[in-house]
Amino acid sequence: MFRILLALFIFLPLSSVFAASPSSTLRFSPLPMLSEHLVKEQFLSFCSSLSELTCQNVSLIYKKDYQDLLKALHNDELDLAYLGPLPYVMARKTDPDIIPVVRFLDKHQKATYTCSLVTFGHNHPNLDADYPTIALTQPYSTCGYLVTESLLSPYQHSLNDCPYTYVGDHEQAALAVIRGDAALAGVKTTIARRYENLGLTILDESAPLPGFLLVANRRTLDPATIDQLRSDLLSLNHAFSADQKEKPEWGKMIRYGMIEAHDEDYDAIRALLTRFPVPEILP
Amino acid sequence: MKRYLVSSFIFFLFLCGAILLIYSRCIQIQNDHLQQHLFTEQAAIRSSIHTYSLLAQAINDEVIQTEQVLKLVHDITNSHGKEQNILRGQLYRLLDPVYQRLRGKQVRQLHFHFPDSRSMLRFHAPSRSDDSLVAVRPSVVRANTDHEIVNGFESGRIFHGFRHVYPLSYQGEHIGSVEISTSFYQIRNEFKHLSEDGLNTLNNSNKSQLAFLLYRPEMWNKLFDDLHTFYQTTPLHPDYIIERADLISSLCSEKISESPLVDRVQQKLSHSSEVARKLKQHRSFAVAVNLRGTTYTVVFHSVQNTLKQHAAYIMSVTPEPFIATIRNDGILMGVLATVLLTVILLYRFRFLAADENEKRQALFLSNISDNLGTALYTTNHEGTITFTNTAMEVLLGYQQKEMLGRNAHELFHQPQDTDDHSPCICEEVLRTNTTIRSDAYYFVDRTGALFPVEVVCSPLRDHKQTIGTATIFQDISKRREQEEQLQQAQQELISANASLKNLASHDGLTGVYNRRSFDEQVERLWRSAARHKQPLALLMVDIDHFKRYNDLFGHLQGDECLRRVAQTLQKACKRPEDFVARYGGEEFAILLPLTGHDDSEHVAQRIQAQIGSLAIEHPGNEKNQRITLSIGCCTCLPDGGETVQDFIFAADQCLYRAKEEGRNTICCCRLQGDEQES
Structure with a gap:
C-alpha cells in the first residue's frame, strides 16, 4: 500500500510537469559554415527563442556538410533549417514542401548581399593572355561557381575554360588571390572589402542577392504552425534592442532582424542557376 | 565518571595533537615537494621560452633582416592608400610561405608594425591592420620608440603570447618593427618535450598537462570585440579566462587538444578558497589535488607581461604518486596513532575500573573496619602508622591525620609492666614474624589515661614479603572489671561451696x-x-x-x-x-x-x-x-x-x-x- 502511495506521490507531480511541457520536438539544423562548436554557439539562443515561441522543444542538429543537411530535409529528419540562397533553391527545386519562413538582415539592416570578383592590385583578367586560375569558396556557395561564372562573362572568361579550385571559404579564396595562388576569386563583397588592405581589388560586383533564410518542412509542420512561427519571429523585431537593433545573444548571422521570406525572392538565383548550372551540384 | 570523561578528553586532545602533528608534517613534506616541483617546472618553462627566443632571433636575422623585406617594409611605411595596400599584399605574398613554414616550427605570429605602432600586417590575421597598438602593446611601443628588442609575454588584440619584438631600420631609417611570437601552446609543447626528457624522470611521474589562464583585467579590453566569444571564464576564478580551442584552430589552424583532466582539476579547485586566495596574490604556487583516486600536482606559474605586471598563469597538472604516498603514509600513521592511543585509553579505562574497584573494596573494608567496634591500625617496618580506622580515633581520642606518620609505640603503646624497655608488640611481631595475641597490654589515650587492651598484632604481608604489621585492639577495661567481679564472685562461690560442703560433711x-x-x-x-x-x-x-x-x-x-x-x-x-x-x-x-x-x-x-x-x-x-x-x-x-x-x-x-x-x-x-x- 505504501509503495502504491509513493508511486502516486512521485507520478502525479511528474505527469503535471510533462503535461505543461511542449508536446513534441522541433528539429532545427543550420548550414555548417563554421565548426560545430561555433555553429551551436551561434544558434543555441535562437533555438531557445524558437522553443519559447512554439512551446515546443527545439533540438539543434549539426550536419557536417550541405548535402547532408539537404538530404535530411528531404528525408523529413528536419523540421526547420537555416539555409543559404543557393542551397535553398536547390532544396526547393527537388522538394516543394521546403518553404521559406523569414530572411535575415545583415548588420546594415539589408536583406540582400552581393558577391564580387576580386583580383590582386592592378591585375586585370582581360590583360592576362592565359586563362587565369580562379579560387572559389565551395559548390553550394552562391558566391562560388554560380555568381563567379556570371561575373566572369563580361571578361570573356568562363569557369568552363579556366582552371578553378574550391578553397573552402571566402577568406581563403581572397587570400589565395593575395598570395598569388589564384589570379581571380569570387567572394562575398564584404569579405573582399575586408582584404582591400592587402591590395585585393574588386573587379566586379553582382546584383543584390537574397540572403540567408529560415525554411520549414511542410510535411512535418502544418501550415498554421509555420504561419504562426513566421508571425512570431517577425514580431520579435520589435523586441530587439532599440539602439543596436540586434538581438545580441543570437549569432552574428541572424541577430540583426528578419523580414518575411518569399520563394519568389530567390527567382534571381534560380535564373542564374539556369544560366550557369553548377557542375558539382547538378541533380 | 568524571575521571572517565577527563581521560577521554585527554585522549581526544592527544589524538588531535597527534593527528595535527602528522598532518602538519605531511603538509610540510608535501609543500616542500610541491615547491621543488614548482622550481623545476619554472626552469623548464624558462628554458622553453628561451628556446623560442633563440628561434625568433634566428628568424629575425635570417628572414626579416634581408634587403628585400626591409625595402618592402620601408616602401609600405612611406606609401599611402591603395599603393600601400598593394605593397602590403606583396609583403604578405613574399613572407606567407615563410610564415606557413614557421607555423610548422611553432611560431604563431609574424606581425609587422608601422613606426607609429600601428599594425602593418598580421600574418595570422591579415585582414586586420592599421589599428593602433599603442594602448594594448607596450612592447611594440618600446621597440618603436626606444628602438630596442623587447622580449616577454604580452596579451594582444587577437593572440596572446611570448613576444619578441625587433625594431626595423632600412638604410639608417627606422621603418617600424616586427614581432615574432609564440603562443602558450608552443611553449606547452616544448615544455612537454622537456618533461618527457627529464623533468618527469626527476619527478618519477607521467606527462604534465597544461592550461593557460589569462588574467582578464590585463587583456579583456585589448581584444577585438568579435573575439570575446572565443574565451570562457575558468571555473577557478572569474578573473581568469582561457582561449577556447576553436579560436586557435579557426584562426591559425593549430590543432589544440583540450584536456578533460585540466578541466576536471579546475572544476575541483574551484571550491578551494586557498587557490582563490593565491590566485588573487598573482604569485606562483603549487597545490595537490585528489581526483578520482589519483593525486595530481597542480602548479600555477605566474606569467608577467613586459611591464612586469601579472598577466596570466600557466597551469600544469601532473600525476603525483609521491604525494599520494605521503598522504597514504600520513593516513597510516594517523590510524596507527589512533589505534595506539585507543589502546592506551582502554588500558586507562581498565586501570580506572580496577582503581575504582580497589577504592570500592577499600571503602568496603574501611566501612567494615570503621564499624568493627575494634580499633585497627597498620604500621610499616619502622613502626610508623600507615592506617587507622574510626574506632581507633574514638578509642585513643586522636584524629586519623594526627596519627598517620607517627610512631605507634611512642604515641600510645604502653609496655605491659610500664617498663619502658619492654619491646613494642609490633617490633616483636616483625622480629618473630608471627601473630601475637595478648590482653596484657595497656595503651594510653590522648588524655594520658591508661587502659587495658586486648590486642592481636599480625605481620602484614605483600606477597611473601613482610611490609609491616596490622594490629587490632579493643579496650577491655570493662571486661577486666567484669572479670575481676566475676573472679571475686567465683571466690565467694567457692568459699560458699566449701562452707556448704563443710556443712554437709x-x-x-x-x-x-x-x-x-x-x-x-x-x-x-x-x-x-x-x-x-x-x-x-x-x-x-x-x-x-x-x-x-x-x-x-x-x-x-x-x-x-x-x-x-x-x-x-x-x-x-x-x-x-x-x-x-x-x-x-x-x-x-x-x-x-x-x-x-x-x-x-x-x-x-x-x-x-x-x-x-x-x-x-x-x-x-x-x-x-x-x-x-x-x-x-x-x-x-x-x-x-x-x-x-x-x-x-x-x-x-x-x-x-x-x-x-x-x-x-x-x-x-x-x-x-x-x-x-x-
Missing part, C-alpha cells in the same frame, strides 16, 4: 565430720584396707553421763562441752588421714587407717588423757566429777570375711562394754573372721 556444732561423712569414709577406708591388706581401727567414743551434764548446765553449756571434746579428739588424732566424726548425740567415731590394735589403744588412751587434762567439770559424773569418755576400739584387717557393718557393730559392742565396765574405760577388740578378740 561436718557437724555444725563441733566442727568434726558428721555421721554422713563417717558413713562414706568408713566404706571407703574399709575397701582401701581390704584392697591393700592394711589394718583399720575404729574408735567409738561416748561422753559419760552427758544427759546429766545438759540437765545441770543447760544445752548451751552442753554444746560447748561437745565442741571442746571434739576439738580434743581432733587434736589427739595427729595424722592427716585420721578421721574424726560426730556419730550422734554425745557419741563420736574415729577412723584410724593403717593402725593396728596396739596403736589404736594407744590413741584411745591419749584421747582420754587429753580429755582428762581439760578437766571439764561435770558434777553429774559422780565418780569423776569431770567429763570422761568411754571408748570402744575395734581393729580389723579386712580379708573379705567381714563387712563394714560388722566392723562398726564390733566397735559399738566394745563401747557398750566400756560403759558397762563403769565408763571412762577403753575396751578394745580385733575383728577377724567370725571371731572377735577383746
Whole structure:
C-alpha cells in the first residue's frame, strides 16, 4: 500500500510537469559554415527563442556538410533549417514542401548581399593572355561557381575554360588571390572589402542577392504552425534592442532582424542557376 | 565518571595533537615537494621560452633582416592608400610561405608594425591592420620608440603570447618593427618535450598537462570585440579566462587538444578558497589535488607581461604518486596513532575500573573496619602508622591525620609492666614474624589515661614479603572489671561451696565430720584396707553421763562441752588421714587407717588423757566429777570375711562394754573372721 502511495506521490507531480511541457520536438539544423562548436554557439539562443515561441522543444542538429543537411530535409529528419540562397533553391527545386519562413538582415539592416570578383592590385583578367586560375569558396556557395561564372562573362572568361579550385571559404579564396595562388576569386563583397588592405581589388560586383533564410518542412509542420512561427519571429523585431537593433545573444548571422521570406525572392538565383548550372551540384 | 570523561578528553586532545602533528608534517613534506616541483617546472618553462627566443632571433636575422623585406617594409611605411595596400599584399605574398613554414616550427605570429605602432600586417590575421597598438602593446611601443628588442609575454588584440619584438631600420631609417611570437601552446609543447626528457624522470611521474589562464583585467579590453566569444571564464576564478580551442584552430589552424583532466582539476579547485586566495596574490604556487583516486600536482606559474605586471598563469597538472604516498603514509600513521592511543585509553579505562574497584573494596573494608567496634591500625617496618580506622580515633581520642606518620609505640603503646624497655608488640611481631595475641597490654589515650587492651598484632604481608604489621585492639577495661567481679564472685562461690560442703560433711556444732561423712569414709577406708591388706581401727567414743551434764548446765553449756571434746579428739588424732566424726548425740567415731590394735589403744588412751587434762567439770559424773569418755576400739584387717557393718557393730559392742565396765574405760577388740578378740 505504501509503495502504491509513493508511486502516486512521485507520478502525479511528474505527469503535471510533462503535461505543461511542449508536446513534441522541433528539429532545427543550420548550414555548417563554421565548426560545430561555433555553429551551436551561434544558434543555441535562437533555438531557445524558437522553443519559447512554439512551446515546443527545439533540438539543434549539426550536419557536417550541405548535402547532408539537404538530404535530411528531404528525408523529413528536419523540421526547420537555416539555409543559404543557393542551397535553398536547390532544396526547393527537388522538394516543394521546403518553404521559406523569414530572411535575415545583415548588420546594415539589408536583406540582400552581393558577391564580387576580386583580383590582386592592378591585375586585370582581360590583360592576362592565359586563362587565369580562379579560387572559389565551395559548390553550394552562391558566391562560388554560380555568381563567379556570371561575373566572369563580361571578361570573356568562363569557369568552363579556366582552371578553378574550391578553397573552402571566402577568406581563403581572397587570400589565395593575395598570395598569388589564384589570379581571380569570387567572394562575398564584404569579405573582399575586408582584404582591400592587402591590395585585393574588386573587379566586379553582382546584383543584390537574397540572403540567408529560415525554411520549414511542410510535411512535418502544418501550415498554421509555420504561419504562426513566421508571425512570431517577425514580431520579435520589435523586441530587439532599440539602439543596436540586434538581438545580441543570437549569432552574428541572424541577430540583426528578419523580414518575411518569399520563394519568389530567390527567382534571381534560380535564373542564374539556369544560366550557369553548377557542375558539382547538378541533380 | 568524571575521571572517565577527563581521560577521554585527554585522549581526544592527544589524538588531535597527534593527528595535527602528522598532518602538519605531511603538509610540510608535501609543500616542500610541491615547491621543488614548482622550481623545476619554472626552469623548464624558462628554458622553453628561451628556446623560442633563440628561434625568433634566428628568424629575425635570417628572414626579416634581408634587403628585400626591409625595402618592402620601408616602401609600405612611406606609401599611402591603395599603393600601400598593394605593397602590403606583396609583403604578405613574399613572407606567407615563410610564415606557413614557421607555423610548422611553432611560431604563431609574424606581425609587422608601422613606426607609429600601428599594425602593418598580421600574418595570422591579415585582414586586420592599421589599428593602433599603442594602448594594448607596450612592447611594440618600446621597440618603436626606444628602438630596442623587447622580449616577454604580452596579451594582444587577437593572440596572446611570448613576444619578441625587433625594431626595423632600412638604410639608417627606422621603418617600424616586427614581432615574432609564440603562443602558450608552443611553449606547452616544448615544455612537454622537456618533461618527457627529464623533468618527469626527476619527478618519477607521467606527462604534465597544461592550461593557460589569462588574467582578464590585463587583456579583456585589448581584444577585438568579435573575439570575446572565443574565451570562457575558468571555473577557478572569474578573473581568469582561457582561449577556447576553436579560436586557435579557426584562426591559425593549430590543432589544440583540450584536456578533460585540466578541466576536471579546475572544476575541483574551484571550491578551494586557498587557490582563490593565491590566485588573487598573482604569485606562483603549487597545490595537490585528489581526483578520482589519483593525486595530481597542480602548479600555477605566474606569467608577467613586459611591464612586469601579472598577466596570466600557466597551469600544469601532473600525476603525483609521491604525494599520494605521503598522504597514504600520513593516513597510516594517523590510524596507527589512533589505534595506539585507543589502546592506551582502554588500558586507562581498565586501570580506572580496577582503581575504582580497589577504592570500592577499600571503602568496603574501611566501612567494615570503621564499624568493627575494634580499633585497627597498620604500621610499616619502622613502626610508623600507615592506617587507622574510626574506632581507633574514638578509642585513643586522636584524629586519623594526627596519627598517620607517627610512631605507634611512642604515641600510645604502653609496655605491659610500664617498663619502658619492654619491646613494642609490633617490633616483636616483625622480629618473630608471627601473630601475637595478648590482653596484657595497656595503651594510653590522648588524655594520658591508661587502659587495658586486648590486642592481636599480625605481620602484614605483600606477597611473601613482610611490609609491616596490622594490629587490632579493643579496650577491655570493662571486661577486666567484669572479670575481676566475676573472679571475686567465683571466690565467694567457692568459699560458699566449701562452707556448704563443710556443712554437709561436718557437724555444725563441733566442727568434726558428721555421721554422713563417717558413713562414706568408713566404706571407703574399709575397701582401701581390704584392697591393700592394711589394718583399720575404729574408735567409738561416748561422753559419760552427758544427759546429766545438759540437765545441770543447760544445752548451751552442753554444746560447748561437745565442741571442746571434739576439738580434743581432733587434736589427739595427729595424722592427716585420721578421721574424726560426730556419730550422734554425745557419741563420736574415729577412723584410724593403717593402725593396728596396739596403736589404736594407744590413741584411745591419749584421747582420754587429753580429755582428762581439760578437766571439764561435770558434777553429774559422780565418780569423776569431770567429763570422761568411754571408748570402744575395734581393729580389723579386712580379708573379705567381714563387712563394714560388722566392723562398726564390733566397735559399738566394745563401747557398750566400756560403759558397762563403769565408763571412762577403753575396751578394745580385733575383728577377724567370725571371731572377735577383746
